[in-house]
Amino acid sequence: MQFRDLPSVETVMAAAALEDLAQVYSRPWLVNLVRDQLQVARDAIGKGSGAPTAADVAEEVRRAVKNITRPSPRPVINATGVVIHTNLGRAPLSQEAIDAATQAALGYSDLELDLATGRRGSRQAHLQFLLRQLTGAEAALAVNNNASAVLLGLSALAAGKAVIVSRGEAVEIGGGFRIPDVLLQSGASLVDVGTTNRTYLRDYENAVTEETAAFLKAHASNFRVEGFTAAVEPAELVELGQRHQIPVLHDVGSGCLLNTEKYGMAHEPTPQESVKAGVGLTFFSGDKLLGGPQAGIVVGTRELVARLERHPLARAVRIDKLSLAGLTATLLHYLLNEAEGKIPIWRMISVGVEEIERRAQSWQSSLETKATVIPARSAIGGGSLPGETLPSWVLAIPCQAIPGGPDAVLARLRQAETPVVARIGDGQVLLDPRTVLPEEEPDLIKCLQIAVAG
Numbered sequence: 001m002q003f004r005d006l007p008s009v010e011t012v013m014a015a016a017a018l019e020d021l022a023q024v025y026s027r028p029w030l031v032n033l034v035r036d037q038l039q040v041a042r043d044a045i046g047k048g049s050g051a052p053t054a055a056d057v058a059e060e061v062r063r064a065v066k067n068i069t070r071p072s073p074r075p076v077i078n079a080t081g082v083v084i085h086t087n088l089g090r091a092p093l094s095q096e097a098i099d100a101a102t103q104a105a106l107g108y109s110d111l112e113l114d115l116a117t118g119r120r121g122s123r124q125a126h127l128q129f130l131l132r133q134l135t136g137a138e139a140a141l142a143v144n145n146n147a148s149a150v151l152l153g154l155s156a157l158a159a160g161k162a163v164i165v166s167r168g169e170a171v172e173i174g175g176g177f178r179i180p181d182v183l184l185q186s187g188a189s190l191v192d193v194g195t196t197n198r199t200y201l202r203d204y205e206n207a208v209t210e211e212t213a214a215f216l217k218a219h220a221s222n223f224r225v226e227g228f229t230a231a232v233e234p235a236e237l238v239e240l241g242q243r244h245q246i247p248v249l250h251d252v253g254s255g256c257l258l259n260t261e262k263y264g265m266a267h268e269p270t271p272q273e274s275v276k277a278g279v280g281l282t283f284f285s286g287d288k289l290l291g292g293p294q295a296g297i298v299v300g301t302r303e304l305v306a307r308l309e310r311h312p313l314a315r316a317v318r319i320d321k322l323s324l325a326g327l328t329a330t331l332l333h334y335l336l337n338e339a340e341g342k343i344p345i346w347r348m349i350s351v352g353v354e355e356i357e358r359r360a361q362s363w364q365s366s367l368e369t370k371a372t373v374i375p376a377r378s379a380i381g382g383g384s385l386p387g388e389t390l391p392s393w394v395l396a397i398p399c400q401a402i403p404g405g406p407d408a409v410l411a412r413l414r415q416a417e418t419p420v421v422a423r424i425g426d427g428q429v430l431l432d433p434r435t436v437l438p439e440e441e442p443d444l445i446k447c448l449q450i451a452v453a454g
Ligand SMILES: *Cc1c(COP(=O)(O)O)cnc(C)c1O
Pocket: 145, 146, 147, 148, 173, 177, 218, 219, 220, 221, 251, 252, 253, 254, 284, 285, 286, 295, 296, 382, 383, 384
């Protein structure tokens, strides 16, 4: 047994490796970390390992301190090619949006103060003009995220009443957001009509009763039904709703304000189309194809938006000032017609394939390992444009000769100083330049060298 060879807490604390840390951090905290590491060593000895030296334990403590004190979440290089990657924080912000959020964080602001009158103002006022201009709606409201926007909308308009939804649209978006569950939570009851693949206007019409508070349409944003299908267009539903005094609510999901066909992708429904069709309330996210910070946006008629504003949940799900500032700056890019050049996700989507190929080739030439540049596809992701991909080029690293193969290379990339997230295809590690920011390239190359060395 090696337990008696374990160094004492005091010996570890006196180790050279902890000298500078002891100057900065409180002694009781460091002592606790030393105890934790000694326990780890004790467990390892129980499993047959030898006892570490005081210097070894001190080194582990240093590592633990570094882990604890580094910013969290950590910056990660996204080499997956998935433009809106929910696990990686969705849309990166434009410099202008970052500056606006920083400014809002740094000092005080007129967040809820009307500078003209000196009276209390509304935080929504900062966004309303832009959202009305961009979508054509009469009124707008921004909240914490799209899930809370939909919950607020249903709670304010349909609690205690019925909402009619097509069976094909009673969907789960992911991360716990399911249309039937949100309806239940709002206090409204779900009346599902039609079938999974086909729903007609008469299905909605036959389900209308005194109890009907709304028709709800939800964009199936992460899957596609193909083949023998039928769905009712928002405009048709609006027409039916007008005859029965029932508003149409439309969860479009990604908040895409640009025309995706221009980039060779399928058409993604836009908020402005819903507004034009006469939809009462349209809901969308701020951090998907809008390319801004996390937020939920509602645009619609003055009367319906006012009902949402008055509901107690509106306060519970209100947008915070940093997101609000970032969102305003992001929306301004659209108003100034500079979204494609300034908003990172639109730059990534619109970049030419030749440019991607050129970047992959430059990565290849700075690597000492054998690698090729091959054609591939990048996905949009994040509950936008299901199944849609863009033509791309990737750096492909064959891994047969590398210890642990492609899985081990991916793991080493994730554990690098600046973690890199990549994917595997045909037994090779693939890195897509589309989603890697140019200033991240030196770090990426450095991490790759280490990861492929094994
Ligand atoms: C993504 C999505 C949501 C959830 O939006 P969050 O902003 O993540 O809360 C809701 N509905 C649809 C259709 C979506 O695509």
